[in-house]
Amino acid sequence: xxxxxxxxxxxxxxxxxxxxxxxxxxxxxxxxxxxxxxxxxxxxxxxxxxxxxxxxxxxxxxxxxxxxxxxxxxxxxxxxxxxxxxxxxxxxxxxxxxxxxxxxxxxxxxxxxxxxxxxxxxxxxxxxxxxxxxxxxxxxxxxxxxxxxxxxxxxxxxxxxxxxxxxxxxxxxxxxxxxxxxxxxxxxxxxxxxxxxxxxxxxxxxxxxxxxxxxxxxxxxxxxxxxxxxxxxxxxxxxxxxxxxxxxxx
Amino acid sequence: xxxxxxxxxxxxxxxxxxxxxxxxxxxxxxxxxxxxxxxxxxxxxxxxxxxxxxxxxxxxxxxxxxxxxxxxxxxxxxxxxxxxxxxxxxxxxxxxxxxxxxxxxxxxxxxxxxxxxxxxxxxxxxxxxxxxxxxxxxxxxxxxxxxxxxxxxxxxxxxxxxxxxxxxxxxxxxxxxxxxxxxxxxxxxxxxxxxxxxxxxxxxxxxxxxxxxxxxxxxxxxxxxxxxxxxxxxxxxxxxxxxxxxxxxxxxxxxxxxxxxxxxxxxxxxxxxxxxxxxxx
Numbered sequence: 001x002x003x004x005x006x007x008x009x010x011x012x013x014x015x016x017x018x019x020x021x022x023x024x025x026x027x028x029x030x031x032x033x034x035x036x037x038x039x040x041x042x043x044x045x046x047x048x049x050x051x052x053x054x055x056x057x058x059x060x061x062x063x064x065x066x067x068x069x070x071x072x073x074x075x076x077x078x079x080x081x082x083x084x085x086x087x088x089x090x091x092x093x094x095x096x097x098x099x100x101x102x103x104x105x106x107x108x109x110x111x112x113x114x115x116x117x118x119x120x121x122x123x124x125x126x127x128x129x130x131x132x133x134x135x136x137x138x139x140x141x142x143x144x145x146x147x148x149x150x151x152x153x154x155x156x157x158x159x160x161x162x163x164x165x166x167x168x169x170x171x172x173x174x175x176x177x178x179x180x181x182x183x184x185x186x187x188x189x190x191x192x193x194x195x196x197x198x199x200x201x202x203x204x205x206x207x208x209x210x211x212x213x214x215x216x217x218x219x220x221x222x223x224x225x226x227x228x229x230x231x232x233x234x235x236x237x238x239x240x241x242x243x244x245x246x247x248x249x250x
Numbered sequence: 251x252x253x254x255x256x257x258x259x260x261x262x263x264x265x266x267x268x269x270x271x272x273x274x275x276x277x278x279x280x281x282x283x284x285x286x287x288x289x290x291x292x293x294x295x296x297x298x299x300x301x302x303x304x305x306x307x308x309x310x311x312x313x314x315x316x317x318x319x320x321x322x323x324x325x326x327x328x329x330x331x332x333x334x335x336x337x338x339x340x341x342x343x344x345x346x347x348x349x350x351x352x353x354x355x356x357x358x359x360x361x362x363x364x365x366x367x368x369x370x371x372x373x374x375x376x377x378x379x380x381x382x383x384x385x386x387x388x389x390x391x392x393x394x395x396x397x398x399x400x401x402x403x404x405x406x407x408x409x410x411x412x413x414x415x416x417x418x419x420x421x422x423x424x425x426x427x428x429x430x431x432x433x434x435x436x437x438x439x440x441x442x443x444x445x446x447x448x449x450x451x452x453x454x455x456x457x458x459x460x461x462x463x464x465x466x467x468x469x470x471x472x473x474x475x476x477x478x479x480x481x482x483x484x485x486x487x488x489x490x491x492x493x494x495x496x497x498x499x500x501x502x503x504x505x506x507x508x509x510x511x512x513x514x515x516x517x518x519x520x521x522x523x524x525x526x527x528x529x530x531x
Contacts, residue, residue, distance in 0.1 A: 073268065074266070076268070076372055078261075079368065080273075080276055080368075081261060081265055083364055083371075084276075084277070084281070086364075087361070087364055102259065105259040105260045105261075106260050
């Protein structure tokens with residue numbers, strides 16, 4: 001019988017964290033921003049069928065980066081958890097905090113169990129409240145920790161840079177078009193901080209949790225023409241403010 | 251994911267197992283005790299008296315379908331509830347109206363709504379109208395044991411078929427047998443009278459407003475001849491629930507709108523208690 005190599009627990013955990021982080025960093029980022037009427041999710045995702053952002057429950061949505069099969073599994077688990085809970089108790093008893101806790105426990109167990117490979121995913125669970133101060137955004141890294149976020153948050157490859165870019169520019173009370181423009185701007189920057197890429201509506205997956213929606217289910221995808229129109233209105237507005245002299249001449 | 255099954259606060263293994271998009275199937279595997287059809291009933295002698303919901307009527311018009319129900323629940327000869335609601339939205343483009351044991355029926359509707367919503371969230375697409383109608387069939391069939399003991403639930407399902415661009419109605423029997431109805435349909439104890447009324451009033455070319463009026467007339471006739479069906483209650487201001495599903499989705503008529511229709515129906519009845527008269531030939 002061969003003696004197994006001794007690996008210190010610190011080293012083992014650091015290796016696992018490194019493995020998960022590398023997997024996550026390979027994917028494109030997702031950003032989540034609060035705006036005056038709710039929360040907007042923006043992902044760079046050319047696929048129309050494989051979503052990075054999805055609905056979990058009436059006021060709760062889910063965004064993820066990393067390995068598709070792993071976060072898809074967690075998403076389905078979350079939908080089942082929420083629907084079962086809402087059916088056993090009441091629809092109001094399904095909360096983002098409860099869901100984030102369950103996700104954290106699940107991710108944490110997988111991360112620290114030696115028999116399994118750690119999940120290469122990072123999740124965001126957000127719940128829209130009756131007012132902006134009631135909104136909740138939780139970020140769940142691969143190791144099972146929970147970070148309570150406010151304003152704007154980014155996950156995925158290059159998330160540190162995008163995150164700090166967003167933090168500097170995001171403010172309370174933005175309109176949807178403004179928040180969307182900021183999100184697209186932040187996603188279009190490459191790892192050197194240059195913004196030479198142009199993201200079109202076809203490359204973006206956009207969804208909102210809109211508190212003003214009359215239906216019980218506040219989640220809504222923004223697709224096709226509506227998305228292009230929103231992107232256009234904002235870029236038109238910025239060019240106008242950039243060149244005020246033109247307006248003066250008219 | 252073995253480790254998860256033992257610890258509290260985690261997603262149990264069943265939650266993370268890839269598989270069906272059906273909430274019913276998931277419930278059946280994970281918590282079968284929550285499925286209404288899975289309960290074993292003690293043997294009971296004779297009939298037990300439970301609140302029963304009564305008449306539901308549906309009719310198709312040019313651009314959609316109307317589904318409406320009266321507001322009475324009866325328990326033997328007692329009126330158990332005057333303002334019960336028996337017509338519910340199933341999802342954005344369909345609605346379900348229920349007759350039979352009220353408690354079970356309301357639970358079944360709740361589960362049916364969840365089934366459609368769950369599928370939509372997991373799959374990212376909605377079921378076809380036929381698919382929805384078939385799911386409801388399965389749920390009623392699951393209730394057959396209880397139905398044979400006197401706890402039957404018989405719904406009427408109506409929806410707008412976005413593929414075929416028209417409203418459609420499905421009726422059921424206690425075994426889950428499903429049949430599509432053309433034009434109009436009714437279920438519940440007053441259904442015979444409502445159907446008789448609609449036979450004389452219904453035409454394919456009625457507008458939405460006229461179809462709604464015809465349906466309210468039919469409910470009035472059902473209440474006229476069936477003691478378990480409630481007519482419009484002017485003193486308490488309780489009126490039938492009227493819902494319409496069109497291309498734009500599900501919409502419930504405001505009580506004030508139904509009230510004015512009910513009032514005009516009632517005014518007509520003051521002159522002719524048996525309602526509008528049809529040609530003999």
